[in-house]
Amino acid sequence: MTPVELSRTVLRAVRRAVDDGELDVAVPGRTSVTPPGPGGCGDYATNVALQLARPAGQPPLRVAEILRERLVRTDGISEVVVTGPGFLNISLRGTETALVREILRCGHRYGHADRPTGRLVQLHAPHEVRAVVVMDAVARILRSQGALVRTSCAGRPEPEWADILGVDIDAYGTPDAPAPLDVNVRPVPAAPGDPTPLGRDAARWALLHPALHDRPRITADHLVQRESNPLFRVRYAHARTQALTRNAADLGFHAEPGDADLRGTQAAVQETVVQDTHDTTALRRTLADHPRILQAAAAHHAPDRLARHLVTVADAVLPFLAAVLPRGAEKPSAAHRARLALAEAAGAVLAGGLSLLGIDAPEHL
Numbered sequence: 001m002t003p004v005e006l007s008r009t010v011l012r013a014v015r016r017a018v019d020d021g022e023l024d025v026a027v028p029g030r031t032s033v034t035p036p037g038p039g040g041c042g043d044y045a046t047n048v049a050l051q052l053a054r055p056a057g058q059p060p061l062r063v064a065e066i067l068r069e070r071l072v073r074t075d076g077i078s079e080v081v082v083t084g085p086g087f088l089n090i091s092l093r094g095t096e097t098a099l100v101r102e103i104l105r106c107g108h109r110y111g112h113a114d115r116p117t118g119r120l121v122q123l124h125a126p127h128e129v130r131a132v133v134v135m136d137a138v139a140r141i142l143r144s145q146g147a148l149v150r151t152s153c154a155g156r157p158e159p160e161w162a163d164i165l166g167v168d169i170d171a172y173g174t175p176d177a178p179a180p181l182d183v184n185v186r187p188v189p190a191a192p193g194d195p196t197p198l199g200r201d202a203a204r205w206a207l208l209h210p211a212l213h214d215r216p217r218i219t220a221d222h223l224v225q226r227e228s229n230p231l232f233r234v235r236y237a238h239a240r241t242q243a244l245t246r247n248a249a250d251l252g253f254h255a256e257p258g259d260a261d262l263r264g265t266q267a268a269v270q271e272t273v274v275q276d277t278h279d280t281t282a283l284r285r286t287l288a289d290h291p292r293i294l295q296a297a298a299a300h301h302a303p304d305r306l307a308r309h310l311v312t313v314a315d316a317v318l319p320f321l322a323a324v325l326p327r328g329a330e331k332p333s334a335a336h337r338a339r340l341a342l343a344e345a346a347g348a349v350l351a352g353g354l355s356l357l358g359i360d361a362p363e364h365l
Contacts, residue, residue, distance in 0.1 A: 060086030113146030127155030193218025241347030258338030
């Protein structure tokens with residue numbers, strides 16, 4: 001169950017409580033679920049009971065208990081715990097296996113809309129390099145969410161914007177008919193720096209990673225291969241996941257979704273027992289959050305949200321990758337196959353996200 005699906009499940013619980021006469025409120029159009037905060041537990045938490053308490057005329061803890069009774073009877077939910085003033089903490093059943101299977105099934109399209117929505121979006125940018133690169137990325141993200149997008153620029157695009165930066169613009173100029181187009185993509189310009197000497201991948205990252213209201217840094221720092229460079233970490237994490245798949249094939253095993261949590265696993269390496277303690281919870285939550293991030297990036301025309309999310313995925317998966325393959329005399333087991341599946345799922349999210357930003361996801365780095 002993804003966060004979006006869980007949000008809908010929570011709203012259905014509210015509706016059932018209203019239909020049963022236990023709550024007298026208008027059912028919200030939407031609610032959010034997030035990783036539990038301090039003092040919380042489980043996979044996700046929601047404050048919907050706190051939001052409904054005043055209009056319902058009941059204490060938040062009572063509203064939370066009414067919703068808890070309905071949520072625990074829902075398929076896919078194993079436990080619901082009320083904490084604090086009325087937070088609902090939800091534990092999902094079979095979360096990891098289902099999530100990894102879904103990501104591997106969808107591949108790079110994980111988080112994309114299943115079908116076109118029929119929504120038409122016109123994006124119009126000024127004649128400025130960052131604006132057209134942002135517009136190109138926003139168009140890619142909107143299309144991933146089912147929208148039909150048309151892009152235009154106020155002036156003729158410079159040849160290097162297409163040749164080097166990979167920008168694709170449908171039209172240029174501002175026609176008088178049927179109606180003038182208003183500029184609706186206007187990030188802080190990249191000037192005075194010229195990003196094209198960085199090459200396509202580093203230049204696009206330099207323009208897309210900062211928030212649209214921040215001026216981008218056009219420096220060679222985006223080219224260096226070290227941990228201080230977020231682009232390097234993202235692409236390196238993807239390349240590592242691809243290398244693990246190749247190495248596993250050489251060892252005679254493949255990915256199979258299952259329990260990849262490393263707590264309590266021991267590996268004998270050169271007669272030394274190593275205790276693995278890496279918890280995959282944060283990584284799984286980050287991967288499950290990917291569809292929501294794509295929706296938010298599309299809704300707010302903010303590719304920087306996707307770029308920052310990819311850094312979060314990379315930082316979550318990199319410490320985990322060292323424990324994917326068998327060590328020393330270990331034989332490949334179900335746990336190793338499950339860890340490989342989780343690593344491949346992270347690689348798919350990284351590759352899909354980079355593709356939407358117009359950046360290459362290398363298999364070797």
